[in-house]
Amino acid sequence: xxxxxxxxxxxxxxxxxxxxxxxxxxxxxxxxxxxxxxxxxxxxxxxxxxxxxxxxxxxxxxxxxxxxxxxxxxxxxxxxxxxxxxxxxxxxxxxxxxxxxxxxxxxxxxxxxxxxxxxxxxxxxxxxxxxxxxxxxxxxxxxxxxxxxxxxxxxxxxxxxxxxxxxxxxxxxxxxxxxxxxxxxxxxxxxxxxxxxxxxxxxxxxxxxxxxxxxxxxxxxxxxxxxxxxxxxxxxxxxxxxxxxxxxxxxxxxxxxxxxxxxxxxxxxxxxxxxxxxxxxxxxxxxxxxxxxxxxxxxxxxxxxxxxxxxxxxxxxxxxxxxxxxxxxxxxxxxxxxxxxxxxxxxxxxxxxxxxxxxxxxxxxxxxxxxxxxxxxxxxxxxxxxxxxxxxxxxxxxxxxxxxxxxxxxxxxxxxxxxxxxxxxxxxxxxxxxxxxxxxxxxxxxxxxxxxx
Numbered sequence: 001x002x003x004x005x006x007x008x009x010x011x012x013x014x015x016x017x018x019x020x021x022x023x024x025x026x027x028x029x030x031x032x033x034x035x036x037x038x039x040x041x042x043x044x045x046x047x048x049x050x051x052x053x054x055x056x057x058x059x060x061x062x063x064x065x066x067x068x069x070x071x072x073x074x075x076x077x078x079x080x081x082x083x084x085x086x087x088x089x090x091x092x093x094x095x096x097x098x099x100x101x102x103x104x105x106x107x108x109x110x111x112x113x114x115x116x117x118x119x120x121x122x123x124x125x126x127x128x129x130x131x132x133x134x135x136x137x138x139x140x141x142x143x144x145x146x147x148x149x150x151x152x153x154x155x156x157x158x159x160x161x162x163x164x165x166x167x168x169x170x171x172x173x174x175x176x177x178x179x180x181x182x183x184x185x186x187x188x189x190x191x192x193x194x195x196x197x198x199x200x201x202x203x204x205x206x207x208x209x210x211x212x213x214x215x216x217x218x219x220x221x222x223x224x225x226x227x228x229x230x231x232x233x234x235x236x237x238x239x240x241x242x243x244x245x246x247x248x249x250x251x252x253x254x255x256x257x258x259x260x261x262x263x264x265x266x267x268x269x270x271x272x273x274x275x276x277x278x279x280x281x282x283x284x285x286x287x288x289x290x291x292x293x294x295x296x297x298x299x300x301x302x303x304x305x306x307x308x309x310x311x312x313x314x315x316x317x318x319x320x321x322x323x324x325x326x327x328x329x330x331x332x333x334x335x336x337x338x339x340x341x342x343x344x345x346x347x348x349x350x351x352x353x354x355x356x357x358x359x360x361x362x363x364x365x366x367x368x369x370x371x372x373x374x375x376x377x378x379x380x381x382x383x384x385x386x387x388x389x390x391x392x393x394x395x396x397x398x399x400x401x402x403x404x405x406x407x408x409x410x411x412x413x414x415x416x417x418x419x420x421x422x423x424x425x426x427x428x429x430x431x432x433x434x435x436x437x438x439x440x441x442x443x444x445x446x447x448x449x450x451x452x453x
Contacts, residue, residue: 019382025084032078045438052389057128079104091247102126134186148172158185170218203365209388233394259380275336276370277329287345296363309452371451383442397424
């Protein structure tokens with residue numbers, strides 16, 4: 001079962017002597033009768049997941065119940081789960097702490113032990129409190145002004161989060177005057193996010209992190225080294241350079257990749273259908289009753305500022321022969337067809353409403369998102385509260401050559417070739433971070449992605 005203090009914690013009960021150590025200060029369950037109990041010793045493991053395209057945190061617990069908790073506390077899907085976790089790295093005086101509150105959503109599995117008849121197992125799925133509240137309420141009102149301001153107002157006014165918990169990075173330039181339909185606060189906020197761009201056409205995304213922050217960020221601000229510098233470089237190797245047991249050895253371990261498995265994707269058909277390489281946008285002008293079209297070509301219209309690498313992850317020469325001619329990915333505009341409905345007569349012939357931004361930027365935004373998911377990896381590292389979605393990291397993966405050949409590169413007169421595999425090493429954006437606490441060990445599993453090497 002779970003322990004309050006994991007192995008690897010120093011005598012002071014706080015200092016982590018290896019990177020995966022942590023301390024749970026409290027973990028309470030409160031039932032619908034406002035009766036609370038500490039459930040630490042009943043937890044087999046728990047995981048907190050954050051995703052870059054979702055403003056929702058999800059908590060997954062596995063419970064081993066041998067004290068009849070389910071019956072005695074009347075568990076029914078209306079429970080509050082609160083916990084505080086502490087981490088202080090070896091050689092540091094800074095105490096890192098997260099305190100989060102979740103509401104139970106469901107109990108997806110339940111079983112009894114086939115040999116130990118006094119033990120039962122069940123899982124609990126819980127979601128962040130603001131998401132739970134949003135799911136059960138509706139809003140509708142007229143709004144005007146910057147879409148980013150309206151999104152922030154939804155979270156501050158309708159979901160009651162403090163202004164300092166809502167962070168905006170990038171420079172949103174989209175305006176919107178209109179009426180939000182009857183929908184949940186988060187869905188209305190997400191609709192506005194899908195109509196929010198900066199002046200260069202970069203789309204925005206909305207997400208929540210375990211640091212208890214909600215963040216609205218442009219893709220360009222997450223890619224830029226000036227606004228989002230590389231948080232850390234992680235390496236995949238077996239040898240060590242620092243002496244174990246000290247602060248320098250501790251830091252070396254924090255940069256280690258413990259495991260890697262990848263869905264490389266490289267699925268050009270799926271990317272093309274998302275509008276990554278080419279698309280056609282049809283503008284339906286309601287006021288003037290006409291339709292115009294424009295074609296998008298990533299090869300000629302892409303921006304290096306919206307790429308983590310060289311800006312191109314495909315060949316512009318490779319094509320599929322049709323009627324005797326080779327069609328490249330940039331030629332296949334019908335792979336993704338967009339419709340944008342405009343009405344220049346609305347709101348005093350204003351040309352700066354959200355549909356104007358949509359007509360100017362939607363095709364670019366789809367291309368950016370489609371390309372960013374070109375290559376994907378899942379890596380496991382030691383746990384870090386600050387290793388969140390939206391972070392930019394660097395990974396070093398060695399070439400797939402045996403030890404003898406690696407040594408030849410290092411010999412005098414050798415090739416001097418880079419031992420890192422350039423196909424997989426380099427900058428990545430964190431799309432998903434699953435913070436897992438199990439058997440006294442805290443690890444973070446990351447799903448990372450990028451457009452090109």
